Amino acid sequence: MNIGEAARRSGVSAKMIRHYETQGLVTPQRLVNGYRDYAEADLAVLRFIRHARALAFPLEDVRKLLALWRDRNRASADVRQIALAHVAALESKAQAMQAMAASLRHLAAHCHGDARPDCPILDELEKSP
Amino acid sequence: MNIGEAARRSGVSAKMIRHYETQGLVTPQRLVNGYRDYAEADLAVLRFIRHARALAFPLEDVRKLLALWRDRNRASADVRQIALAHVAALESKAQAMQAMAASLRHLAAHCHGDARPDCPILDELEKSP
DNA sequence: CCTTGACCTTCCCATTATGGGAATCCCTAT
DNA sequence: ATAGGGATTCCCATAATGGGAAGGTCAAGG
Numbered sequence: 001m002n003i004g005e006a007a008r009r010s011g012v013s014a015k016m017i018r019h020y021e022t023q024g025l026v027t028p029q030r031l032v033n034g035y036r037d038y039a040e041a042d043l044a045v046l047r048f049i050r051h052a053r054a055l056a057f058p059l060e061d062v063r064k065l066l067a068l069w070r071d072r073n074r075a076s077a078d079v080r081q082i083a084l085a086h087v088a089a090l091e092s093k094a095q096a097m098q099a100m101a102a103s104l105r106h107l108a109a110h111c112h113g114d115a116r117p118d119c120p121i122l123d124e125l126e127k128s129p
Numbered sequence: 130m131n132i133g134e135a136a137r138r139s140g141v142s143a144k145m146i147r148h149y150e151t152q153g154l155v156t157p158q159r160l161v162n163g164y165r166d167y168a169e170a171d172l173a174v175l176r177f178i179r180h181a182r183a184l185a186f187p188l189e190d191v192r193k194l195l196a197l198w199r200d201r202n203r204a205s206a207d208v209r210q211i212a213l214a215h216v217a218a219l220e221s222k223a224q225a226m227q228a229m230a231a232s233l234r235h236l237a238a239h240c241h242g243d244a245r246p247d248c249p250i251l252d253e254l255e256k257s258p
Numbered sequence: 259c260c261t262t263g264a265c266c267t268t269c270c271c272a273t274t275a276t277g278g279g280a281a282t283c284c285c286t287a288t
Numbered sequence: 289a290t291a292g293g294g295a296t297t298c299c300c301a302t303a304a305t306g307g308g309a310a311g312g313t314c315a316a317g318g
Contacts, residue, residue, distance in 0.1 A: 004265065014266090015306060033313060035266055044255070051254040055229045058303075069251050076248035080240045083250050087230045087237065094226035100184045101219040104212050111209045119205035121212050122198050125180040126173070133294065143295090144277060162284060164295060187274075 003028075006038040010046035020049055023059055025066060057086055132157075135167040139175035149178060152188055154195060186215055 006028075007014040020026050021036075026045050029037040038046075048069065052062045061082055068074040068082075110120045135157075136143040149155050150165075155174050158166040167175075177198065181191045190211055197203040197211075239249045 002266070013306080016304080018268095019304075033266085034268095035313080047257065048254050051256065053304090055233055056226065065251070065254065069255065072246060074246045074248075075244045076240050076246060076250075077242045077244065079248045079250050080237050080242040083233050083237045083240075087233045090226045090230040090233075094223040094230065097185065097219045097223035097226075101216045101223065104184055104216050104219075108209050108212045108216065111205050111212075113206045113209040115204045115206065117201060117203045117205060119203075119208045121205075121208050122194070125177050125194065126198065127180065128176065131295075142277080145275080147296090148275075162295085164284080182275085 001038050001043075003036050003038070006036075006043060006046065010043050010050060012046045012050050017046060020046070020059075023063070025049060025059070025063060055086075056090060057082075061086060130167050130172075132165050132167070135165075135172060135175065139172050139179060141175045141179050146175060149175070149188075152192070154178060154188070154192060184215075185219060186211075190215060 001009070003014045003017055006012075007017060010017070012020075017026065018036075021028070026038075026042055026049075028042050029039070031037050045066065048066060049062055052065055057065065064082055065079065068079050104121070107121045107124055112118070130138070132143045132146055135141075136146060139146070141149075146155065147165075150157070155167075155171055155178075157171050158168070160166050174195065177195060178191055181194055186194065193211055194208065197208050233250070236250045236253055241247070
């Protein structure tokens, strides 16, 4: 099947499918006319990538996960290790963001939010250190 | 003062100071030899930017906040509106990440994590839809 | 036989913020 | 003079995604 149908059936845009190919994640056949030709197995790979990306795995991780997926002799420990490292990264970023949000929310709560110019948010940003 | 000292005293790298200049956020004088020359007011701006970036405000927001900061007739409502919109963005991203983390954590909890190949994490990524 | 439309191909550009590194210039102290 | 430490500009790279151009391919239909 051509890239358009592969995109429709995998839920991955044609643009991204080509990109994943440059990254070595999918390797479709080529027809004589130069068109990419996707097999069902390629579709499965594309869906795998989509699911992994939906969980925000970076492509580097996706590459490793794909390799493990294909490896019948993999150790589930390897998969789990990648997943848990990613979980840690996600949680750390999420926490950092929520800390920023909380601190800003606190400042905003003390801001009149009217026509007056004085504002604790700007006061905070203005501090010297 | 030259860019090196400005970097030291503001906590912003020389590289980023130059970048902020290309974005129109800081506009130091130039000496005859072409060197940038920072006044105390520029330092204050750089610190302001650093604080705003520490709260993950995108540069576009920083630009607006700087304008309001300089405007003696600003309405604190405008500042607050920018801040709260950013808070909403932060919280939404943080929530999305935590949802992903939670779902992955759940999958990982059901993964043996040993030498066996079967793994619910891969099973999930492999699903058809 | 040729046109039209829907595909496909590759290539370039942009996004956001940050940094690395090269080539070149400037100034000061030896 | 020359060596060292800064400074300047310019290019490149990051991660993932998309926009868009220029041109090739193919099937249907006049």
